[in-house]
Amino acid sequence: MEKKEKKVLVADDERDILEIINYNLSNEGYDVYTAKDGNEALDIARKIHPDLIILDIMMPYKTGMEVCQILRSSEEFRDMLIIFLTALNDETSHIKGLESGADDYVSKPISPKVLVSRVNALFRRIHKEDGKTISIGNLTIDPIKFVVTVNGNDVTLAKKEFELLYLLASKPGRVFLRNEILSLVWGQEVIVGDRTIDVHIRKIRQKLDLDCITTVKGVGYKFNLH
Amino acid sequence: MEKKEKKVLVADDERDILEIINYNLSNEGYDVYTAKDGNEALDIARKIHPDLIILDIMMPYKTGMEVCQILRSSEEFRDMLIIFLTALNDETSHIKGLESGADDYVSKPISPKVLVSRVNALFRRIHKEDGKTISIGNLTIDPIKFVVTVNGNDVTLAKKEFELLYLLASKPGRVFLRNEILSLVWGQEVIVGDRTIDVHIRKIRQKLDLDCITTVKGVGYKFNLH
DNA sequence: AAACTCGCTTACAAATTTTTAATCGATTAA
DNA sequence: TTAATCGATTAAAAATTTGTAAGCGAGTTT
Numbered sequence: 001m002e003k004k005e006k007k008v009l010v011a012d013d014e015r016d017i018l019e020i021i022n023y024n025l026s027n028e029g030y031d032v033y034t035a036k037d038g039n040e041a042l043d044i045a046r047k048i049h050p051d052l053i054i055l056d057i058m059m060p061y062k063t064g065m066e067v068c069q070i071l072r073s074s075e076e077f078r079d080m081l082i083i084f085l086t087a088l089n090d091e092t093s094h095i096k097g098l099e100s101g102a103d104d105y106v107s108k109p110i111s112p113k114v115l116v117s118r119v120n121a122l123f124r125r126i127h128k129e130d131g132k133t134i135s136i137g138n139l140t141i142d143p144i145k146f147v148v149t150v151n152g153n154d155v156t157l158a159k160k161e162f163e164l165l166y167l168l169a170s171k172p173g174r175v176f177l178r179n180e181i182l183s184l185v186w187g188q189e190v191i192v193g194d195r196t197i198d199v200h201i202r203k204i205r206q207k208l209d210l211d212c213i214t215t216v217k218g219v220g221y222k223f224n225l226h
Numbered sequence: 227m228e229k230k231e232k233k234v235l236v237a238d239d240e241r242d243i244l245e246i247i248n249y250n251l252s253n254e255g256y257d258v259y260t261a262k263d264g265n266e267a268l269d270i271a272r273k274i275h276p277d278l279i280i281l282d283i284m285m286p287y288k289t290g291m292e293v294c295q296i297l298r299s300s301e302e303f304r305d306m307l308i309i310f311l312t313a314l315n316d317e318t319s320h321i322k323g324l325e326s327g328a329d330d331y332v333s334k335p336i337s338p339k340v341l342v343s344r345v346n347a348l349f350r351r352i353h354k355e356d357g358k359t360i361s362i363g364n365l366t367i368d369p370i371k372f373v374v375t376v377n378g379n380d381v382t383l384a385k386k387e388f389e390l391l392y393l394l395a396s397k398p399g400r401v402f403l404r405n406e407i408l409s410l411v412w413g414q415e416v417i418v419g420d421r422t423i424d425v426h427i428r429k430i431r432q433k434l435d436l437d438c439i440t441t442v443k444g445v446g447y448k449f450n451l452h
Numbered sequence: 453a454a455a456c457t458c459g460c461t462t463a464c465a466a467a468t469t470t471t472t473a474a475t476c477g478a479t480t481a482a
Numbered sequence: 483t484t485a486a487t488c489g490a491t492t493a494a495a496a497a498t499t500t501g502t503a504a505g506c507g508a509g510t511t512t
Contacts, residue, residue, distance in 0.1 A: 020346060158458055175372040193461055198500060200459085216372050217468060217499060218385035384469055422471060424489060443479080443488065 005031040006123060007048055011041035011064065012056035012085065021054065024116050038062025045071060045080075052081040052119065081122055085115075118183075134169045136225065139212060141169055148208070155207050160185065164197075165204050168213060168223040177220040197221075232349060233257045233274055237267035237290065238282035238311065247280065250342050264288025271297060271306075275409060278307040278345065309344065360395045362451065365438065367392055374434070381433050386411065390423075391430050394439060394449040403446040423447075 008030045010021045018034045025032045033048060035041040037060040045053060045067075053071070055064030062070075064084055071077040134141040140149040143166060148155045157165060163185045168176060176184075181197055201213055201221060214224045234256045236247045244260045251258045259274060261267040263286040271279060271293075279297070281290035288296075290310055297303040360367040366375040369392060374381045383391065389411045394402060402410075407423055427439055427447060440450045 016342065160459065173371045173373070175370065192459090195462080195500085195502095196460060199461085199502085202501065215500070216385075219372055222371065386470070418470085419472060421473080421489085424491085425471075428490070428492095441489070 005029060006052065007031045007033065007050040008052045008054065008119065009033045009035060009041065009044055009048070009050040010054045011035040011038070011059060011067070012054075013037055013059050014056075017056070017085075021115060025119065028116055028120070030119070036060075038064070038067045041067050042070060045077070050080065052083065052122065054083045054085055054115075054119075056085045083118065083122065120184075134166070136169060136172060136212075136223070139169075139208070139210065141166055150208055150210055157204065157207060161200055161204050161207070164200050165208075165213075168221060172223045172225045175216050175220045175222045181220065232278065233259065233276040234278045234280065234345070235259045235261060235267065235270055235274065235276040236280045237261040237264070237285060237293070238280075239263055239285050240282075243282070243311075247341060251345065254342055254346070256345070262286075264290070264293045267293050268296060271303070276306065278309065278349070280309045280311055280341075280345075282311045307349075311341075360392065362395060362398055362438075362449075365395070365434070365436065367395055376434055376436055383430065383433060387426055387430050387433070390426050391434075391439075394447060398449045398451045401442050401446050401448040407446065 008025055010018055010025070010032060011034070012018050012021070013036055015036070018036070022032045022034055033044055033050065035044050039061045041053070041055065041059070042062065044050075053067075055067055057064040059067075068082050068084075071080065071082075133143070138151045140147075141162075142149070143162075146162060148157055148162070148165065164181065167181065167184055178197055182190075182192070186192060186196075201215075205211075205213060212223060214222050216222060234251055236244055236251070236258060237260070238244050238247070239262055241262070244262065248258045248260055259270055259276065261270050265287045267279065267281065267285070268288065270276075279293075281293055283290040285293075294308050294310075297306065297308075359369070364377045366373075367388075368375075369388075372388065374383055374388070374391065390407065393407065393410055404420070404423055408416075408418070412418060412422075427441075431437075431439060438449060440448050442448060
């Protein structure tokens, strides 16, 4: 990935997990730092100011939640992204996690691919603040104003529609599998029916009145470059 | 894409080791089978076609290396992953192990976690190899965009056609047996008739309008390099 | 409260892919 | 030469996948 490298701090007391995450995120072009307990995580976070911290909840000295709360209480870390990583997949800890200020929540065992997608998605979401407007042909997608323009006419998309279109348009030509779309737009915990994606795709096609999304049967959808 | 569980066969004559590995790999989501000697390993391997075999070198009836060599001499097992597991950590057996076609080599006593990491890493490595764009002459096969280009013109292939072409083109010149094609494109649990492959091959030839797939009568098909 | 919007589901129609089956041709073996 | 085998070629059936319309319920707005 050729954008400016994002710093990611990963904190987990299991060495294997650290290694796997480190390997995968590094491969994606992130600048990865690791910590093996809560205190070390705090130290490193204060030193390097990562863009994202992936925190295991169960760690020696300080739990991930404690680390999160401590950081969030300080002004300078208020905007930092935090993902919780945990074996607890019960609803209680999920809610506590999000209440304590996490941006996302991934439960173990995790597939490296899912984690990477989540991380990318999170940065993409944040990236909206960078004003990364996508322009392809006579179509403009402006995530700041939340506006899509076709041939100069503004089109209003609903949130999910917008996110879906933005995802596809973010990598024109590339096929997104239905699973990928689900986990990137809907999130991995959310379970929705099979036809949900189709219906949203349809609404987008209808509203844009443009032939810009191609169906790849049995595979997924892609934004097409004309 | 439905994440099909990877099948792992573990062969070791020590029951404890089998249990520990079984437990840990199962926990990681692998579909684990066990064998307690070389012969049994061969039998099961032929029956279930595992994605990975973890072979103890010292086993009754047949050593791990023998098993490995026997399997690797057969066309259909050529691409199977093999990890050797052994108490011998001297250089000699290491080299022999890799020479006989192993993909990795772990020496006892091993920590289950290390083994799990190795296994994950191996699958990750393999997984990396698909997703790469193949370019041969004036033909391009891009599995990310799901597009085949011939002389600059995009050609639309259906999923199975695409997968079949991608498989053949992944190793140009190499003959793929009908069995191999079936198990690699269709999966070994799916049972389809003999003519299915022919029909798909035909469609590919027709759509590409290129003489790039050669029939090797009585054997299989191969992608030919001109 | 009534009217809307959004996200999702359902049920069915439509389109496409995949498989089967039947037939033909070429090559090989008896 | 005659069978027999194997693959090629079709057409059509079967299976799968997607498109579409309609509608529900929660939450908002008017």
